[in-house]
Amino acid sequence: MNFCWFITILLLLHSCNPGDGMDHGIVGGHVSVPHSRPYMVYIQDSRTHSACDGFLIRKDFVMTAAHCKTSHLKVYLGVSDTTLLPTGIDVVSYPHKSFENKPGNDIMLLKLKTPATLSKTVTIIDLPNPWNNKILKDCLVMGWGSMKYEDFSPSKVLRELNVTLKNVTNCFEPDVICNEDPFGPSKGDSGGPLVCGGIAQGIVSFNLKKTEGYITGYTRVSEHLQWIHKIMNM
Known part of the structure; x- marks a missing residue:
């Protein structure tokens, strides 16, 4: 587990210079309307x-x-x-x-x-209420990271992706939300928010490669x- 975590840190945190890449970003995402986030x-x-x-x-x-x-x-x-x-x-x-x-x-x-x-x-952006721990399943992630999991090419413009949480139960640790999807945050997207219903419910933390896609781990803010x-x- 520790070795896998070390690999995922390398995937999501990467050295870069602004503008080194072309129009890349969240894997499977699209360009955000300027200043809309x-x-x-x-x-x-x-x-x-x-x-x-x-x-x-x-x-x-x-x-x-x-x-x-x-x-x-x-x-x-x-x-x-x-x-x-x-x-x-x-x-x-x-x-x-x-x-x-x-x-x-x-x-x-x-x-x-x-x-x-x-x-x-x-x-x-608002944080969750301590008395309401429910997370909506239709969410949004965004960042200036890479558009590919395998190669690093940072975005010069903000990109975003609508994601549907398939399982909001915790994984690995009590404060981690995992979601399996072929698309999502990649290298350079660490620290961005998982926004559900206008609330910052999670923080992009890591991803793990699986046979049919990737699992993204988000730190659960309410915890x-x-x-x-x-x-x-x-």
Whole structure:
């Protein structure tokens, strides 16, 4: 299991430079209408250029995957095309202390040193309610990652894909949702949201190759609400 998890980390977190690829992205996805997902955040290490996705949950906090942590992260708000990045914002990273490079607890909060100014192109997405743990089956995933599982060619524009959760039961760990589908997030899509009914229910964490497709693992946000609010209220 640990070896498989190491392989999946390599699949979803990859070094890249903005605009290196052509119009690629979520496997099987299509180009998003520019700025139609204004909560999406592009995350990049300013030295290595490794990239992840995230989403704005408060003016001063972005949520992403813990395995995206590096030493020199910057976040970019209001991005549609990564060849036209605005000025990056420095952050303080708060990865979950129980994350151990395997399924489970793959969640991180990034506190913006300069809070966001909300607008038509920069908005906040809602988190689940603690008293309602139900997840709708018709969801949306998006990112600037690769359009192919086998090769890495990062997207310069945001792409998205409608997914239907076939089984919302947990897998691997109590806070992991798995969904098997031939299409979905790939390399470079880590940290992006699984949006169901306008709510950020999951965080793209990993995928596993199966005989007839891929299983995507999402960190279940509702399992970490207490930790999230503790960090944001520090």
